Amino acid sequence: MLKSEKKSLIRFLLIYLLSTFLLFALAGIMFYNYETEHILDKQKDRLGHQAQKIKTQIRTLHNTFDKALVYPRSELFESAIYDSDKNYIMGTYTKIKVLNEEKLDRHANRIVHISKVEPYYLGAAYLLLTKEIDGTLLWELQKSIYMFMLIAGVFFSILGIFLGRLFIAPMRSSMEKMNRFIEDTTHELNTPIGTILANIEILESSDKYGASKELNRIEIASKTLSRIYDDLTYLTFNHKYNKCIEYLNVSSILEERIAYFSSMADIKQLAFEVNIEENIYLDIDNNDLLRIIDNLLSNAIKYNKLGGEIDVCLTNRSLRVRDTGIGISKTDIEVISQRFKRANDSEGGFGLGLDIINQIVIYYEYVLEIHSTLEEETIMEIRWER
Amino acid sequence: MGKIILLVFLVFAELMSSETDVSNSEILQNKCLSCHLSQQIPDELIYRRYLMVYSTHEHMINAIFVYMKNPDKKNSVMHHPFFFKFPMKKKSNLDDTTLRNMIQAYLMRFDVKNKFTDID
Numbered sequence: 001m002l003k004s005e006k007k008s009l010i011r012f013l014l015i016y017l018l019s020t021f022l023l024f025a026l027a028g029i030m031f032y033n034y035e036t037e038h039i040l041d042k043q044k045d046r047l048g049h050q051a052q053k054i055k056t057q058i059r060t061l062h063n064t065f066d067k068a069l070v071y072p073r074s075e076l077f078e079s080a081i082y083d084s085d086k087n088y089i090m091g092t093y094t095k096i097k098v099l100n101e102e103k104l105d106r107h108a109n110r111i112v113h114i115s116k117v118e119p120y121y122l123g124a125a126y127l128l129l130t131k132e133i134d135g136t137l138l139w140e141l142q143k144s145i146y147m148f149m150l151i152a153g154v155f156f157s158i159l160g161i162f163l164g165r166l167f168i169a170p171m172r173s174s175m176e177k178m179n180r181f182i183e184d185t186t187h188e189l190n191t192p193i194g195t196i197l198a199n200i201e202i203l204e205s206s207d208k209y210g211a212s213k214e215l216n217r218i219e220i221a222s223k224t225l226s227r228i229y230d231d232l233t234y235l236t237f238n239h240k241y242n243k244c245i246e247y248l249n250v251s252s253i254l255e256e257r258i259a260y261f262s263s264m265a266d267i268k269q270l271a272f273e274v275n276i277e278e279n280i281y282l283d284i285d286n287n288d289l290l291r292i293i294d295n296l297l298s299n300a301i302k303y304n305k306l307g308g309e310i311d312v313c314l315t316n317r318s319l320r321v322r323d324t325g326i327g328i329s330k331t332d333i334e335v336i337s338q339r340f341k342r343a344n345d346s347e348g349g350f351g352l353g354l355d356i357i358n359q360i361v362i363y364y365e366y367v368l369e370i371h372s373t374l375e376e377e378t379i380m381e382i383r384w385e386r
Numbered sequence: 387m388g389k390i391i392l393l394v395f396l397v398f399a400e401l402m403s404s405e406t407d408v409s410n411s412e413i414l415q416n417k418c419l420s421c422h423l424s425q426q427i428p429d430e431l432i433y434r435r436y437l438m439v440y441s442t443h444e445h446m447i448n449a450i451f452v453y454m455k456n457p458d459k460k461n462s463v464m465h466h467p468f469f470f471k472f473p474m475k476k477k478s479n480l481d482d483t484t485l486r487n488m489i490q491a492y493l494m495r496f497d498v499k500n501k502f503t504d505i506d
Contacts, residue, residue, distance in 0.1 A: 065434055068503040084441035090502045120441040122498050 081124035
């Protein structure tokens with residue numbers, strides 16, 4: 001599965017599962033509240049039945065009115081009686097001294113049942129019965145809801161993956177087609193470019209065409225094609241390619257590449273100012289190093305002014321390439337590393353260069369810095385020493 | 387010095403209060419209960435009846451006060467047969483405050499809250 005496919009699938013799954021979860025959570029909360037009320041009402045009803053028994057006992061006490069009255073007790077609940085002014089008279093529950101029915105519906109995690117006593121036996125106008133909420137049933141209810149959510153979650157995740165794959169199938173198919181086309185085209189380009197470059201070398205060595213301007217132009221165009229081919233190959237086959245990290249002499253490779261690009265620079269009458277420290281070594285894949293150097297140099301040539309300068313500076317800390325070209329605006333610098341984005345569309349190229357540089361810099365945990373002044377200069381620096 | 391004055395004041399107030407209780411009790415005995423005793427008035431029954439109808443001592447005091455000032459069957463919560471057995475009381479000649487105090491003291495003799503036992 002391609003990265004972009006994975007991203008799309010993950011995004012789809014996230015949105016799908018999150019919205020499904022929210023919907024189920026909302027339904028679960030509503031169901032829980034409804035069922036809780038139902039359970040508590042049942043428990044309250046049972047207290048109501050008990051209240052009738054207590055009232056009978058209070059009436060008996062009132063009628064006998066013995067010297068010592070024993071308030072009725074029960075292990076199942078606590079109770080208290082209140083006078084017509086709602087003040088506490090007596091009871092086994094002593095925490096509520098003044099009755100306020102509105103505030104007592106869920107008093108201290110307890111069920112409270114209040115009923116009127118008429119007539120006022122023992123002066124009691126209200127009878128309060130209370131007991132702690134039986135949490136077992138609520139816990140059972142919670143467990144059922146959690147279980148349902150879990151099963152629904154698993155089911156909808158599987159369904160989401162299936163749907164996601166179904167939705168991205170057309171996109172996947174077109175991307176596969178496009179990739180196959182690029183791979184085939186890239187592969188087919190290799191042979192003619194190689195042939196052209198080999199024949200140019202043969203022609204250059206002959207007396208007849210050696211110094212020909214036309215041949216020089218063909219060489220430059222072929223090298224440009226060759227470099228684009230290399231970039232395309234790098235981007236297309238990068239995920240299939242195993243990097244071979246070697247201890248490479250960057251100084252000598254850089255010198256070779258400057259020589260390779262000199263013919264392209266000559267056509268724009270660019271002057272190279274080269275400052276390369278000798279024997280700078282890096283642990284890097286050869287192809288990656290070539291991509292960095294080639295893209296930095298080709299950009300410096302491509303976006304330079306006629307008769308401009310290119311400064312190349314290599315130290316044990318960094319590689320810096322400066323050109324005196326069109327420059328890049330600040331806003332463009334932020335987005336310039338994105339694939340196919342070019343600062344100025346007037347020049348050739350496919351904008352692949354900076355994307356490749358960026359990928360390599362991220363891979364090796366280097367730092368890429370771009371400083372630019374419009375119409376003056378652009379400095380691209382890759383630092384490996386922090 | 388301040389503490390001593392406060393202490394003396396508190397002792398004096400307590401003594402006055404005790405004296406008032408004693409005097410209320412004496413007046414109740416002389417002005418009310420002596421007669422109740424001789425006529426065998428069922429005090430507890432009256433208390434229970436008023437308690438059942440009025441619930442609180444405050445309301446009971448008000449109701450009994452009205453009856454005492456104007457003794458009439460309409461102003462009593464007792465059943466009519468009660469008055470066949472026990473004669474209608476004469477109008478009280480006590481002043482309002484004393485009468486209210488007497489009723490209060492009378493009710494406190496049967497106070498339901500004090501009757502409960504075995505409760506924390």
